[in-house]
Amino acid sequence: MEEKHKCPVCLRYEFEEYGSFDFCPICGWCDDPLEGSKPGYKGGYNGMTVEEYRQAWINNDKVCFVSNE
Numbered sequence: 001m002e003e004k005h006k007c008p009v010c011l012r013y014e015f016e017e018y019g020s021f022d023f024c025p026i027c028g029w030c031d032d033p034l035e036g037s038k039p040g041y042k043g044g045y046n047g048m049t050v051e052e053y054r055q056a057w058i059n060n061d062k063v064c065f066v067s068n069e
């Protein structure tokens with residue numbers, strides 16, 4: 001299934017398909033379909049909600065790509 005969609009964090013990069021688990025080259029968000037589609041969901045690949053990740057990205061300019069939690 002192909003479904004191009006923008007990165008929910010930076011809204012600049014476009015992922016090629018839904019739930020690709022690719023990393024956004026701009027903000028480092030992993031294209032986790034659960035976290036990407038449920039704004040309050042936490043505990044997926046990124047370990048943060050979209051909103052938390054966006055705030056961290058804005059504040060730090062970039063976020064560590066690896067989630068250790």
Ligand SMILES: [Zn+2]
Pocket residue numbers: 007008009010011012013024025026027028029
């Ligand atoms: Zn992004």
